[in-house]
Amino acid sequence: MSANVPTDVRFSFAGLARRGGATGPHRDGWGISFYEGRGARAFHDPRPSADSEIARLLRNYEVQSKIVIAHMRRANRGRVSLENTHPFTRELWGRAWTFAHNGQLKGVKKLPLGAFHPIGGTDSEHAFCWTLERLRARFTTLPSPRALEIELAKLFGELAPLGVLNVLLSEGRCLYAYCTKPLHYIERRAPFGRAALIDEDLQVDFSQVTTPNDRVAVVASAPLTRDESWLVLPLGRLSVFADGALAPG
Amino acid sequence: MSANVPTDVRFSFAGLARRGGATGPHRDGWGISFYEGRGARAFHDPRPSADSEIARLLRNYEVQSKIVIAHMRRANRGRVSLENTHPFTRELWGRAWTFAHNGQLKGVKKLPLGAFHPIGGTDSEHAFCWTLERLRARFTTLPSPRALEIELAKLFGELAPLGVLNVLLSEGRCLYAYCTKPLHYIERRAPFGRAALIDEDLQVDFSQVTTPNDRVAVVASAPLTRDESWLVLPLGRLSVFADGALAPG
Numbered sequence: 001m002s003a004n005v006p007t008d009v010r011f012s013f014a015g016l017a018r019r020g021g022a023t024g025p026h027r028d029g030w031g032i033s034f035y036e037g038r039g040a041r042a043f044h045d046p047r048p049s050a051d052s053e054i055a056r057l058l059r060n061y062e063v064q065s066k067i068v069i070a071h072m073r074r075a076n077r078g079r080v081s082l083e084n085t086h087p088f089t090r091e092l093w094g095r096a097w098t099f100a101h102n103g104q105l106k107g108v109k110k111l112p113l114g115a116f117h118p119i120g121g122t123d124s125e126h127a128f129c130w131t132l133e134r135l136r137a138r139f140t141t142l143p144s145p146r147a148l149e150i151e152l153a154k155l156f157g158e159l160a161p162l163g164v165l166n167v168l169l170s171e172g173r174c175l176y177a178y179c180t181k182p183l184h185y186i187e188r189r190a191p192f193g194r195a196a197l198i199d200e201d202l203q204v205d206f207s208q209v210t211t212p213n214d215r216v217a218v219v220a221s222a223p224l225t226r227d228e229s230w231l232v233l234p235l236g237r238l239s240v241f242a243d244g245a246l247a248p249g
Numbered sequence: 250m251s252a253n254v255p256t257d258v259r260f261s262f263a264g265l266a267r268r269g270g271a272t273g274p275h276r277d278g279w280g281i282s283f284y285e286g287r288g289a290r291a292f293h294d295p296r297p298s299a300d301s302e303i304a305r306l307l308r309n310y311e312v313q314s315k316i317v318i319a320h321m322r323r324a325n326r327g328r329v330s331l332e333n334t335h336p337f338t339r340e341l342w343g344r345a346w347t348f349a350h351n352g353q354l355k356g357v358k359k360l361p362l363g364a365f366h367p368i369g370g371t372d373s374e375h376a377f378c379w380t381l382e383r384l385r386a387r388f389t390t391l392p393s394p395r396a397l398e399i400e401l402a403k404l405f406g407e408l409a410p411l412g413v414l415n416v417l418l419s420e421g422r423c424l425y426a427y428c429t430k431p432l433h434y435i436e437r438r439a440p441f442g443r444a445a446l447i448d449e450d451l452q453v454d455f456s457q458v459t460t461p462n463d464r465v466a467v468v469a470s471a472p473l474t475r476d477e478s479w480l481v482l483p484l485g486r487l488s489v490f491a492d493g494a495l496a497p498g
Contacts, residue, residue: 038368039332041293046285057306083288083345091339094366096332115364115385117343119287136364 002175002241003216006036006064011204014059015197015224019072020049023199026072029085032058033098034065035172040096044085066243067175069168071100083120087168088128090116092135093142095171099128102221103164103180131155131169145174145242152176153238160236168219175241177219177233184230185219187245195225215244251424251490252465255285255313260453263308264446264473268321269298272448275321278334281307282347283314284421289345293334315492316424318417320349332369336417337377339365341384342391344420348377351470352413352429380404380418394423394491401425402487409485417468424490426468426482433479434468436494444474464493 001009013032021027027048034041041063049055049072071086078084087100101124108123108130115136116129134155135148143151152169156178159165166183169176177183190213192206210216219241223230233239240247250258262281270276276297283290290312298304298321320335327333336349350373357372357379364385365378383404384397392400401418405427408414415432418425426432439462441455459465468490472479482488489496 036295036331039293039330039334041331042291044288044290053306053310057302061302081288082285082290085288091365091368094368096368116340119340119343119345 001065001068001216001218002244003066003214004243004245005211005214006066007214007216008062008064008209009068010059010062011197011202012218012224013070014202015199016070016072016220017049017052017055017059018199020052020055022050024072026074028073028075028080029082030055030070030072031085031087031100032068032070033087033089034063035067035096035170036063036065038095038172040089040098040172042087042089042098044082046080046082046085067170067172069098069100069170069175076104078120078122081120084122084125086124088125090128090132092132092171095142097132098170099124099131100168101127102166105159105162105165108159108162127159131159142171145240149176149238149240152178156238157236166221173242175217175219177239177241178237179233180235182235183219183221183233184223185217185233185246186223186225186228186230187215187217189215189244193228195228197224198226199224217241217244217246250314250317250465250467251493252315252463253492253494254460254463255315256463256465257311257313257458258317259308259311260446260451261467261473262319263451264448265319265321265469266298266301266304266308267448269301269304271299273321275323277322277324277329278331279304279319279321280334280336280349281317281319282336282338283312284316284345284419285312285314287344287421289338289347289421291336291338291347293331295329295331295334316419316421318347318349318419318424325353327369327371330369333371333374335373337374339377339381341381341420344391346381347419348373348380349417350376351415354408354411354414357408357411376408380408391420394489398425398487398489401427405487406485415470422491424466424468426488426490427486428482429484431484432468432470432482433472434466434482434495435472435474435477435479436464436466438464438493442477444477446473447475448473466490466493466495
């Protein structure tokens with residue numbers, strides 16, 4: 001999720017959480033990271049989100065955030081454990097970087113690392129550590145979003161041929177998405193309408209919980225709502241969401 | 250907390266959490282980090298723990314862990330915000346390092362940094378980043394606990410003259426404590442007895458929730474229970490807890 005004002009994601013999370021073991025097979029742990037100011041607050045649980053006590057708390061606990069990344073895992077490489085549960089976080093240039101990935105990347109663990117090392121055993125965390133090291137080698141301080149975008153597009157372009165690379169990444173300013181299999185997104189802005197979740201019997205009237213200037217974008221593997229027009233992100237390209245909107249690319 | 254078997258800290262946490270705004274003045278945010286395998290799971294809340302919904306969840310949610318670090322903050326340097334909420338975490342050599350600090354350190358922000366940078370504005374996070382950078386400069390891979398202990402004692406010995414340095418640190422193997430003002434600790438082992446919290450009307454009979462081989466050590470600024478003999482850690486020295494016991498030093 002990317003928004004131009006701190007936004008509550010409980011509606012979207014209610015639908016997504018059902019996919020972790022109830023309406024979907026992604027039962028091997030889940031996690032969510034909320035940016036608040038320069039800090040990021042993460043919750044992880046190696047248990048399925050559909051019957052997780054922490055997920056239950058978050059469905060009722062309001063966190064206002066401009067960027068949120070959540071992930072429900074279906075394990076392929078790396079056992080089911082806390083350290084293998086996305087999203088992963090590292091600090092670089094005084095920023096909290098958050099990374100979530102779907103897909104397998106053949107041979108990614110042969111890519112050289114530097115200052116960042118995986119704590120767990122997943123391909124994904126190795127790819128994240130490699131990406132950050134390459135950024136660290138390329139820039140000495142936090143680059144502009146535009147310079148970062150160009151570099152990330154190049155780096156993910158190197159990783160993509162290794163397999164499936166559906167990634168969400170943030171440094172707290174923008175939400176960067178790259179996909180080699182479809183990722184869906186929606187941009188919501190005034191006039192706001194109603195929507196109903198696909199995975200749960202829950203509706204919301206966004207006009208009741210927004211102001212006319214609010215903008216919110218949500219990216220997901222599959223659409224979360226049944227009565228809105230979700231679009232597909234271009235494959236093999238980096239997409240950048242800033243302040244609730246997809247940047248023209 | 251340090252233990253030789255994965256242990257539930259809900260009893261201790263119930264007492265500690267009361268000090269964040271109810272029985273104590275540390276109302277400027279709180280956090281807790283649980284090691285599970287090589288992963289560490291952290292919960293942070295910039296609100297007082299005594300009336301935090303996340304703290305309420307954790308009082309009822311069983312996490313089994315061999316090392317836990319928790320912190321209730323009373324802000325002096327750095328505003329009340331998520332990014333200033335202890336404990337802080339960084340990855341080094343594929344390990345999650347966790348750091349919590351009480352005290353002020355005058356001039357610490359003049360100490361040079363390297364690969365690690367504070368996300369927030371506290372003295373404490375700067376001291377943590379400096380400590381990790383010095384470790385990174387000294388060792389190329391994770392050193393033995395004994396080599397690490399010697400280096401940490403040296404580094405904290407350099408920081409201590411700057412002010413008050415009551416620190417808890419872990420890399421997931423041991424719990425390292427350094428204090429320039431009293432820190433209290435207790436080691437529990439068979440035969441286990443009963444204890445009652447000081448801050449809350451709650452008792453536990455440890456013999457009902459342990460096996461004869463269990464060992465658990467708890468370190469806190471002030472004793473958490475009223476009917477056990479808490480001891481004081483030596484000032485100006487590094488103390489190491491491993492598998493629920495204070496290592497002979």
